[in-house]
Amino acid sequence: MQTNQEMLGTFIDKAGLVSAKVSRVKTLEEAFVYTAALCDTKEMCPLLVSGCELNLSEPSMQLCREKTGKIIAAPGLDKEQFASLRALCEDKGMELIEDGLRRHLGGLDIGFTVCDLGIAETGTLVLNSSSEEVRLATMVCETHVAVLPESKLRATSYDAEPEILEFMSSIPNYLSFITGASRTADIERVLALGVHGPLELHILLWEDK
Amino acid sequence: MQDATTLTEYKNQCQEALDDEFLRKAMDAFAKAYRTNRVNAFAGINEKALIAEIAAAKDGAISHLPELYEEFRVKAELAGVHVHLAKTAAEANEIICQIAKDNGCRKIVKSKSMTAEETLLNHRLEADGLEVTETDLGEWIIQLRHEGPSHMVMPAIHLSRYQVADLFTDVTKKQQDSDIEKLVKVARRELRAKYIEADMGISGANFAVVETGAIGLVTNEGNARLVTTLPRVHVALCGVDKLTPTLHDALRIIKALPRNATGQAITSYVTWITGANACATGPEGKKEYHIVFLDNGRLAMAQDPDFRQILRCVRCGACANVCPVYRLVGGHRMGHIYIGAIGLLLTYFFHGRDKAKNLVQNCINCGACKEACVAGIDLPRLIKKVHARIQDEDGHALPSVLLGKVMSNRKLFHTLLKTAKWGQKPIKDGSTGYIRHLPMIFGKEQDFRALPVVADKAFRDEWPEIRPNVDNPSYRVALFSGCVQDFVYPEQMKAGVRVMDGHGVEMEYPMGQSCCGLPLVMMGESGPARDVAEQNVKAIDPAKFDYIITLCASCASHLKHTYPRMLADDPQLAGMASVFAEKVIDFSSFVYDVLGVDKNDFREEGGQGKTAYHSPCHLCRGLGVTEAPRQLLRQSGLNYAPSAEEDVCCGFGGTFSMKFPQESRELLHKKLDNVKASGAVELVTDCPGCVMQLRGGTDVRKDGLRVRHIAEALADRKK
Incomplete structure (x- = not known):
């Protein structure tokens, strides 16, 4: 059996190998601050261009134009948490939403979620995505910020199995294993991130114990 | 896709692939990178144990597919899923078209599904006026090009960034840059629009987990998440072989499949969908969710005691990744819809023998696929079996029938070989032992390597004179020469005898032995192959010997692994064959592991120049022997210099090199180029077939490389 510290080390290593950006936060509030700041400075980063700057067909250009201001989607937070993140966003002139994500399919800046489990051996997040808003927030966004409570970290997929089965027993269920950003190597086997989903995955390990 | 009607036409298509420079470069780079990546990915994992667990779990499920289906159906229906079972590909397509019609769907987005490729689903949907868009980047590219996949995981691996840029320029009506990152982003935006418009999403399924009623989808791009989320209707098309009792089974496969x-x-991403989930645009806020299970011959295959293991396949594509022939000709020639070794088999079962009959012959039997298969499928053997079955159904080719007739009659076969030594006189080059001018029947395409002549005196005829007398022997062994060393390279046998001499080994050469029968298996002649197996088992009574030694890796692995299986149907022979097989050992292992030959047996002064080693397919993979020959080279004072890809096939493959000379030639050149790059002046190997190929090749290329059997190299160094 791995100690918690070893497990944490493995998780950080493995998530890093698939180019996830891993940080640690002491509170959820700290994660909110991180997220708002990230969104605020986002356009500074030239890597995060998601295609709208390129030569697209007319219908796709039109879809790009639908997105105007900066938007963060954070479905699944409780009222208090949502208000707390919204205050930070409003300060910076950014919009925070928790539903109606189908109106934002052209693009979102950040999808923010709190994950249900982590699997250290592969640097994987397990996210119960039965809510359609959660699925869309984590797929339509350019950056996915995922908070993982450290108490939810398991060493292997087998160790997480009883809890995964528990999630699946609440029908219907849509469960996602997420390991790094959306990727492809379909053109000349060259790795490229963000082919459909997030271009970046930020994992915030929340020291909740 | 296979559209060649004759073998000649198929070979011409392979030649075109060989002439495609981009393809060759891409495939080479991929083959080399994959090798390293795979080793790294499995570091720290007990790979063999994991493979055995996967195979056992899959076998368990395969025995109960109808029951698993029923159980899954009940579970899934309770969760609001519509479950269908389609007997044929056409039926599956009809069901899906009907779902589209019933729900008024017009635009479809698809995530990657090999099963939908198998049923040619898109063609059927488009015939109904539905607009279908593949969303996996590679699949989208080949869809736009109206091509089939050239790899199961990387369907567009045969294309360059420039071809993709041209294609995207056409699609967007805007000039596109060939920068890969930009092309990927263009696809991101163009496909985003497609997801939004679509009213139906079609996915495959990697797993159908019976205990939960969930399907599992394994993807990198995440397109399956959008396909199964945005449209109001979701149809998952899933082979019945993907049914698995527990989540644990699926988690286990996930440990191996991506690696x-x-x-x-x-x-x-790995996505698990249990029941009809929330969908804002669906009826009553729920997804209209259908799972279509496809039989298409799978349930019948599950009943076949041998071919059922094909259903273990998890569709990782590794059997193509490591296949030296795939590396040369690419997936469009090494498959129909399914690619690689598994593709050769599935083509026969799913798409019929006309599509498979040429393909199955293009297997060099090197065993690389079998070793890489995470489900432990005995791919090369099953490919030969399908080849034999096609011959039985379609009629045997004349040369193949003749070979079978001649070889199963040892006396006739040996008489012909001995006669050949008179017949070859006019074409023989006295000084080198090669045939100088190939007779017309061989044709120009065979001239990439010089072919040896039949020796003046066969080993069997020399044996009574050279047989060593041993008092108080420690080991009693039978020598099995195989036809090449008996009639072409008897000097290799003599060298082997000399290396073993002085170690208390009493050797016998049973005269009733014949060809091992592997060439017959390669030609799809299973009847005569069995006949010679029986002759050999009867000729060499295993009870009389401690070991049966062969200096031919191909014979050794054939005797050891295939004989017990071929003779299993005869109760009397079966027992004998298994004892026989147990006693078979290759020369290097016997000399190093059993006799313990070490540096004391060899002269002290070192050898001249570096010696490279070619690891024969049937030794390193067939018998799992890798250390003994290399240790012997080191112990004997030869300067063993490792070279790149030592365990990749030399291109001989017995009758393969006669049938596909252009591929054999390329593999040979790769091998010799690697050896040359190591700076070696000598190349040593453990198989007379490899010697024939490599020596003949260096002779034509004038590489100045000496090629010898390891027995010759060791005998030369012996004190």
Whole structure:
């Protein structure tokens, strides 16, 4: 059996190998601050261009134009948490939403979620995505910020199995294993991130114990 | 896609692929990178144990597919899923078209599904006026080009960035840059629009988990998440072989599938869908969710005691990744819809013998696929079996029938070989032992390597004179020469005898032995192959010997692994064959592991120049022997210099090199180029077939490389 510290080390290593950006936060509030700041400075980063700057067909250009201001989607937070993140966003002139994500399919800046489990051996997040808003927030966004409570970290997929089965027993269920950003190597086997989903995955390990 | 009607036409298509420079470069780079990535991905994992667990679990499920289906159906229906079972590909397509019609769907987005490729689903949907868009980047590219996949995991691996840029320029009506990152982003935006418009999403399924009623989808791009989320209707098309009792089974496969496919510990996404989930645009806010299970011959295959293991396949594509022939000709020639070794088999079962009859012959039997398969499928053997079955159904080719007739009659076969030594006189080059001018029947395409002549005196005729007398022997062994060393290279046998001499080994050469029968298996002649097996088992009574030694890796692995299986149907022979097989050992292992030959047996002064080693397919993979020959080279004072890809096939493959000379030639050149790059002046190997290929090749190329059997190299160094 791995100690918690070893497990944490493995998780950080493995998530890093698939180019996830891993940080640690002491509170959820700290994660909110991180997220708002990230969104605020986002356009500074030239890597995060998601295609709208390129030569697209007319219908796709039109879809790009639908997105105007900066938007963060954070479905699944409780009222208090949502208000707390919204205050930070409003300060910076950014919009925070928790539903109606189908109106934002052209693009979102950040999808923010709190994950249900982590699997250290592969640097994987397990996210119960039965809510359609959660699925869309984590797929339509350019950056996915995922908070993982450290108490939810398991060493292997087998160790997480009883809890995964528990999630699946609440029908219907849509469960996602997420390991790094959306990727492809379909053109000349060259790795490229963000082919459909997030271009970046930020994992915030929340020291909740 | 296979559209060649004759073998000649198929060979011409392979030649075109060989002439495609981009393809060759891409495939080479991929083959080399994959090798390293795979090793890294499995580091720290007990790979063999994991493979055995996967195979056992899959076998368990395969025995109960109808029951598993029923159980899954009940579970899934309770969760609001419509479950269908389609007997044929056409039926599956009809069901899906009907779902589209019933729900008034017009635009469809698809995530990657090999099963939908198998049923040619898109063609059927388009015939109904439905607009279908593949969303996996590679699949989208080949869809736009109206092509089939050239790899199961990387369907567009045969294309360059420039071809993709041209294609995207056409699609967007805007000039596109060939920068890969930009092309990927263009696809991101163009496909985003497609998801939004679509009213139906079609996915495959990697797993159908019976205990939960969930399907599992393994993807990197995440397109399956959008396909199964945005449209109001979701149809998953899933082979019945994907039914698995527990989540644990699926988690186990996930430990191996991405590692074996792309060298990843896990894919970016694994998605588990249980029941009809929330969908804002669906009826009553729920997804209209259908799972279509496809039989298409799978349930019948599950009943076949041998071919059922094909259903273990997890579709990782590794059997193509490591296949030296795939590396040369690419997936469009090494498959129909399914690619690689598994593709050769599935083509026969799913798409019929006309599509498979040429393909199955293009297997060099090197065993690389079998070793890489995470489900432990005995791919090369099953390919030969399908080849034999096609011959039985379609009629045997004349040369193949003749070979069978001649070889199963030892006396006739040996008489012909001995006669050949008179017949070859006019074409023989006295000084070198090669045939100088190939007779017309061989044709020009065979001239990439010089072919040896039949020796003046066969080993069997020399044996009574050279047989060593041993008092108080420690080991009693039978020598099995195989036809090449008996009639072409008897000097290799003599060298082997000399190396073993002085170690208390009493050797016998049973005269009733014949060809091992592997060439017959390669030609799809299973009847005569069995006949010679029986002759050999009867000729060499295993009870009389401690070991049966062969200096031919191909014979050794054939005797050891195939004989017990071929003779299993005869109760009397079966027992004998298994004892026989147990006693078979290759020369290097016997000399190093059993006799313990070490540096004391060899002269002290070192050898001249570096010696490279070619690891015969049937030794390193067939018998799992890798250390003994290399240790012997070191112990004997030869300067063993490792070279790149030592365990990749030399291109001989017995009758393969006669049938596909252009491919054999390329593999030979790769091998010799690697050896040359190591700076070696000598190349040593453990198989007379490899010697024939490599020596003949260096002779034509004038590489100045000496090629010898390891027995000759060791005998030369012996004190």
